[in-house]
Amino acid sequence: MRESAAERHDRLLNLVRRRGTARVSELAGQLGVSSVTVRRDVEALAGRGLLDRVHGSVSWPEGHGLPQQRAGGGLVLGMLAPSATYYFAEVIRGASEAAERDGARIVLRISDYRPAEDRARTEGLLAAGVEGLLIAPGWRSADDPAEHSAWITRLPVPTVLLERRPVPGSALDALDRVSSDHGHGVLLAVRHLMDLGHRTPLLVARADSPTALAVRSGYAEALRVLGLAAPGPVIASVPAEEDPEGFEAAAQAVRAAVAAGTATAALAHNDVDAIQLMQRLGELGVRVPEDLALIAYDDEVAALADTPLTAVAPPKRHVGRHATELLMERLTEQRGEDEPRRHLTLLPRLNVRESCGAAGRR
Known part of the structure; x- marks a missing residue:
């Protein structure tokens, strides 16, 4: 090629x-x-x-040959994230706290979910002299890892992937990484709804990020593990402000399933979509939790809904913290080539609130 x-x-x-x-x-x-x-x-x-x-x-530009340091001699780490808000705000906070605790600091660059710009922004971090990198590529589609990842394997400094799971067996799969087990999070949600006596829940989900794709695949696996049949196809979720017609179609599909008696529960990714879906369903005569038990995925703002939403909470801050600790270990202990790489997977938790009619239960 x-x-x-x-x-x-x-x-x-x-x-x-x-x-x-x-x-x-x-x-x-x-x-x-x-x-x-x-x-x-x-x-x-x-x-x-x-x-x-x-x-x-x-x-090489003057002053960029060696890593910038604090007065105390701490390292400077580079971090590439697709966003500094919503989900990744907590990841960044966890990484920053871990770096500060070890006398280091983090230089942050944002790709705004534009994977074609990831490499240039990372080059800027290297030019600034960072000695290690925390990278969460701005992938959005299933094809992005193959199209926008080869350069990551050639980076000249120790690198840890954040919240990304490459294709098994690929070159990128050989890097250190720390990520949430979204499949486990979906299983927690589905099992909770089944334990409450609901039928197999619907999935209302996006398809525009690695987390969204992981939620979709985790749903299929959860149904297989629990021996359940899907109540229907996954309902495609889209941001209401970006695609009002698509959002309305999703809300109408949920309403129709409830009216037909084929659904009494649903899992929605993400929090914002779940809150807006609940609001629209209320306008359509579907009440949460009386007519539909609803669980959100992400748990960023789920607790702030009119009816506080039960939600799956990925361990975002812990992902940032553990990834930074792993990177610092690679940098400070000077481990040899034979030291095995590590894939650390952290489990989400389910925060039970009022939207399933089971507030206070675990």
Whole structure:
């Protein structure tokens, strides 16, 4: 497969970072391309502040060769997250707390769920001299890991993945990672509803993030484990403000299932969608929990609904904390090449409130 310009830029940056300074002709030979191509690449990278050019040579920007440090000598870690709000706010908070406790600090960059920009933002962190990286790629679709992940395996510093589970057996699967077991979280929700005497719950879920996709696959697995038959197809959820017609279609599908007697319970991803769904169902004459038991997934704002929502709470802050501790261990203990990589999976919990008619029960 032909190498892309972005991949070539990545290799060029790594060469210069290791050597400090190099001539364009030398880089052309090591990269296997023409000097004209290298000059063009250097011009583009220098324009972004990632390299310095001096009379036929290129060098790593002054002050970026070594990691920035606090007065006490602590390390600076880079963190790439798709968002600094909602779900990832807690992940970031946990990482920051763990870093501060160990005398380090975190430099944060946000991709806004645009996976094509992940590499450039990570290059910026490397140019700033970070010695280790915490990365949550901004993937949105099932195809994004294959299309936007190869560069992560070539990063020149220790790297830990956050809340992402690559394709088993892929190169990315060999990296350290810390993530929530969303399948376990869905199983907790389905089992809770069944224990309360409900029929197999509906799933109302998005399909625009790794968490959403994990909730969908976890639902299918939960039904298999519990020996249940799906009451119908997954109802596609969309943000009401972005797609009013799609949101209305989802609400009407739930209302129809309740009216037909095929559903008495539902699990909705995420909190905001669950709250808006409950509000719209009320307008359509479906009451929560009298007519429909409802569980939300994420537990960011579920407790603030008119009828506080029972919710699955992934251990977001703990994900950030454990990932930072793992990265610091890699950096400070100088473990050898034979030290096995680790996949740490943390279990969500179910916070029971009023939306299933079982407040106070665990």
